[in-house]
C-alpha cells in the first residue's frame with residue numbers, strides 16, 4: 086500500500102499540532118509527505134503532476150487544520166483544479182476508481198462541542214460531507230476521518246502515534 090499525505094497548512098512553521106503529527110509520520114516507512122503551501126507558493130497547481138502522483142499512490146490523506154468548518158483554501162483549489170471532468174469524473178474519468186481517501190484534521194474545538202446541541206452544532210463527519218461527496222463522485226473510497234480534537238500539549242505525542250497507526254492500518258470495511 087503506497088500512501089501519500091497532502092498537508093495543507095497555511096502556516097506550518099507556526100503550527101503545533103500538525104507539526105507534531107508530521108514529526109511522527111516522517112519516521113514511518115512508505116509514506117510520501119507533501120506540503121501543498123510550500124510546493125505551490127503562488128497557488129499555481131501543476132495539474133499534470135498531481136494526476137501522475139494520484140495514479141502512483143493507493144491511499145491519499147488530506148491533512149489540514151480545521152478552518153471555518155472546512156479546509157484551508159489552497160486545498161479547496163487543489164480539488165477544483167485537479168479533479169477534472171474526463172479525468173476524475175464523467176466520461177473517461179475513471180482514474181481514481183479503487184483509490185482510498187482520508188481526511189486528517191485538527192480542531193480548536195473539543196469533541197464535546199461537535200454534536201447536536203453543542204457549541205459547534207454538528208459533528209465533524211457532517212462538516213466533511215462536501216469533501217466526502219467530492220471523493221465519492223470521483224469514484225474514490227472515502228475512509229473514516231482521523232480527527233484530533235484540541236489536544237493538550239501533553240497529549241500531542243500520543244495523538245501523533247495514534248495518527249501514524251490510523252492512516253496506515255485503517256481498513257476500507259470501516260467505511261461501510
Ligand SMILES: Cc1cc2nc3c(=O)[nH]c(=O)nc-3n(C[C@H](O)[C@H](O)[C@H](O)COP(=O)(O)O)c2cc1C
Nearest residue numbers: 100101102103104150151152153154191192193194
Ligand atoms: C482561520 C482559522 C479558522 C479556524 N476555524 C476553526 C473552526 O471552524 N473550528 C475549530 O474547531 N477550530 C478552528 N480553528 C482552530 C484551528 O483548527 C486550530 O488552531 C488548529 O487545528 C491547530 O493546529 P496547528 O497547531 O497545526 O495550527 C481555526 C483557526 C484559524 C486560524
